[in-house]
Amino acid sequence: MAEAHQAVAFQFTITPEGIDLQLSYQALNQIYLSGVRSWKKRVSRVRNSLIKGVYPASPSSWLFVAIGILATMYMQSDPSMGLITKIQQHLPLRYTTAMSVAKFFKWGQTMVSALVFSTLLWLSLILALRFCLKLLLSYHQWMFEKHGRMSNTTKVWVPLVRLLSSRKPLLYSYQSSLPHLPVPAIQDTVSRYLESVRPLLTDPEFKRMSDLANEFESNLGNRLQRYLKLKALWATNYVSDWWEEYVYLRSRGPIMVNSNYYGMDFLYVTPTSVQAARAGNTITALLLYRRKVNREELKPSRVPGTVIPLCAAQCERMFNTTRTPGVETDVLQHWLDSEFVAVYHRGRYFRLWVYRAGRLLSPREIEDQIQRILDDASPPLPGEEKLGALTAGDRIPWAQMRKQYFSSGVNKRSLDIIERAAFFVTLDDEEQGMRGDDPEGNLDRYAKSLLHGKCYDRWFDKSFSVVIYKNGKSGLNAEHSWADAPTVAHLWEYTLATDAFQLGYTEDGHCKGDVEPSLPQPQRLVWNIPAECETALTCLKIGSSLAVAQALADDVDCHVFPFREFGKGRIKKCRVSPDAFIQISLQLAYYRDRGGFCLTYEASMTRLFREGRTETVRSCSNESCAFITEECRRLFQLASERHQNLYRMAMTGAGIDRHLFCLYVVSKYLGVESPFLKEVLSEPWRLSTSQTPVQQMNLFDLKNHPDFISLGGGFGPVADDGYGVSYIIVGEDMVNFHVSSKYSCSQTVSNTQKARMFILALSILKCWFYAE
Incomplete structure (x- = not known):
């Protein structure tokens, strides 16, 4: 351990002749090299600050x-x-x-x-x-112009x-040049809102909602709008700070399932079946990505097919970050650097140093360290095994127990190690993946495992937790408040590609590289958990963190299915947006399943603006409903065009929901009630959808390696009686779907029968389009 090496770097004894110094040159050399690494990082940060500070010019x-x-x-x-x-x-x-x-x-x-x-x-x-x-x-x-008509x-x-933009930019070079998110006119937002709910309401209901909206617009709305415009004058982004605080950090319910989301491994391929080796390469790839982020060597993300940059602010808190609980609100804590990761295996927590004398350990060395943890047969300390359940349950009990039992002594030191770690690693003792005699069922269990695990073997507060299974399969679980899924997906794409195609494995499935024999053992974390705290963790009594988390996990149903009949290649031949095609098919599936339409949420990014997060695309429109009820090809084209227009408006700051959300926050600060805003923000999203875009296709050679197909990821349902649907368009001929719902609602079980409903909807649309 680094502290131990520093402590014995020099020893001295007092003799009659004076003080006899005994120096350990090896330890002093390690301290020197670690210091050199720290100073190199400081110099690199100063250099990068100068380069991006003068962009688009250059210092020269x-x-x-x-x-x-x-x-x-x-x-x-x-x-x-x-x-x-x-x-x-x-x-x-x-x-x-x-x-x-x-x-x-x-x-x-x-x-x-x-x-x-x-x-x-x-x-x-x-x-x-x-x-x-x-x-x-x-x-x-330019986003609203038709293809070929510039x-x-x-x-x-x-x-x-x-x-x-001709100069090669650093990761954050464009930040100061990105525009601020504009505040839409209140009459435009109200008008677009009424249009979005028209197909969901009867004539009397729509009349009542229109009256509420008009009364709000002409009275209280203008007053709230003035405050919001005042905030937009001095705030970098008038939405993001309130969105992070009130939607995520102030939520007092469990973040497991309700907020956190997951990412999966390759569908058909597992690069190695050796658990420690897969962990070695995965940890190395993640740390290489962190190095690129710290040095700002990553290319800024851009709108696909263009030179238009996207905001990179979410990358800043990717590593060395944790969400700490509070009674009223949580806090995101970020540290500039961390030379270790936290590892969980069979109820024990370890600190694994990933740097030695200022250098990153080789994949083979990390594998060797992971194997030491796997071979450690020591039992968990009292209360240690299910300690992670505190991060899975309600936030207030976790905040209270943290203050009472983890604010001093060895418990605080061990908790600090977990929270300050670069990220969290779980060495799971189960096997997962699409395998065996029941590949579909195993794929569903794989998704559930990544979403919540055993409710205590993940640290849900960390920015992300990596899971390495016994058979070499991997995945991650990400906390949502610090960033949105595309940022984590970019990280995970790099990790999978680097693991499989760059780092690679030996013929017997082990990592490449040499091992320094003098590496210290991974440090076992020590806990002194009182009996009353241990009882709250280990007993499934009503109200305990583990009981709340277990009940939530048991209620979630997940189904993952790859759709291989056709993909974006054939859809584009019909001059239809693949995303619009899938969104309309989801509307069709829901209508055939439930006999009606529902408020539908599709996440869209607003990273064209500085510190942009997301906006809602209300993809259930008058046009999509007209098409589904009349089944007319001409109406499908109109519905597709309407969806694309809604998506573009959301991306360019002309959305509905974030504006109304911020107006609601202002009303709460002023202590005034708005029946219109209260009703709007209480409407349930029974169909919550999101596309996981593949952002780095250059990393995956699907032509020569067609089996290295990403499964994407998913999330839990937003409404108790609704669906959570995530999908990833892979290559030209495949779409992977992740559907979640709750067992407690008899109308929404995302099992194989429900999956067939989505497949049927896609197939029906295909028949309409490819019919002669």
Whole structure:
């Protein structure tokens, strides 16, 4: 352990001859190398701050400006129009009797004045370039233009964006150039809301809702809007901080199932069946990604097929982050660095150092350390095995127990290690994946395991927890408050690709690399859990964290199924958006299942704006309902176009739900009640959907390695009587679906029969489109 090495780096004894120092040069060398690594990171951060601080220019451009100014001065011209002379007058002049020395000082003063002017001019040019780039990135009309019909404005806009983005950017280079999220006009939001609920309400219900909306718009709404616009003037993003706090951190219910989501391994391939080896490569790949994030070496994410950047702010808290519970609200804690990960295996917690003398351990060394944990036969300490259930249950009991039992002593030290770890790793003693005589059932159990596990063998508060199963299968569970799924999906894509195609394994399934024999053992965490706390953890009594979590986990039904009949390749041939095609098929499936329509949530990103998170696409529209009830191909085209327009409006800041949510928050701060807002925000999302986009297709060669297909991930249902549907469009010929619901609702069981309903809907649409 690092502390132990530092503690014995030197020893001394007092003798009659004086003090006898005994130095351990090996330990001192490790301390030196660790310090070098820390200073390299500091220097790298300063360098990156300078590079991204002057983007879209470069630091070297200052030299060109300075040379240009000096060259014009040499030619007896004053490009500053007298400013250099004024700067010179404010510089101290040393008087001397020697004429030659006086001339030298005057020349030096002129040079300094010219360099000061050059620097000011350079900074002004940078601000002007950044302002121009911000204006260009604020133009979103290009998204609404039909394919192949580009307007003249867009034709001019495209090369200008390319010109200002020509320099190779760092991960965060565009942050200061991204526009702020605009506040929509309240009449536009109310109008769009009424249009979205029209197919769901009867005529009397719609009349009543229209009256509520009109009364709100003409009275209280304008007052709330003024406060919201005031916030938008000084806040980076008028939605994100309130969204994070009130939707996530202030929720007092369990985050397991209700908030956290999961990501799965390859569908058909498991790179190795050796658990420790898979853990070694996976941990290494994650740490390599962290290194890229810290050095800002990752390319900024962009709108697919364009040069338009997306906000990268969510990457900042990806690692070394945990959500700590509070009685009223939770808090996200982030540390700049962490040289270890926390590992759970069979009820024991370990700290695994992943750096040695300033270098990252090799995959083979991490595998060796993981194997030591797997071979450790020591039993869990009293209360240790099910300690993780505290993070799975209600937040208030966890906050109270944390304050009472984990605020001092060994419990605090061990808890700090888990929370400060780069991420959390669970070495699961089960086997998972699509295998055996019941591949479909095993796939469902695999999804449930990643979503909640045993309710105590994950640390749901960590930014993400990696799960490595006994047969080498892997997956992750991610906490939602710090980032949205696309950010975690980007990380997981890199991890899977790096594990399988770059790091690789030996013929016998072990990691590559050498092992340093003097590596210290993984550190077993020590706990001193009182009997009353242990009883609350181990007993399934009513109200305990484990009982609440177990009841929630037992009620969740998950079904995962790959749809292979056709994919986006054939859909695009019909000039239809694949996402719109799937969303309309979900509407059709729900209608045939329940005999009606429901409020439908589809997540859309708003990362075109600084610190953007998500917006809701209300994909149940008048057009989609008309198509489903009349089954007309022409109406399908209208429904598809309408869905695409709704998606684009959500992406460009013209959504409905985030604006209404923020108006509701303002009303709560002012202490006023709005019947309209209260009713809008209490409406249940019985069909909650999300697409997991494949963002780095260059990492996966599906042509030569067709079996390395990602399964994507999923989440729990939002409403007790609804569905949670996640889907990932893989390649040209496959769509993977994740459907969740609750057993407690007899109308929503996402079993094989329910999956057939979705498949039937997709097949019906296919028949309509491919019929002669």
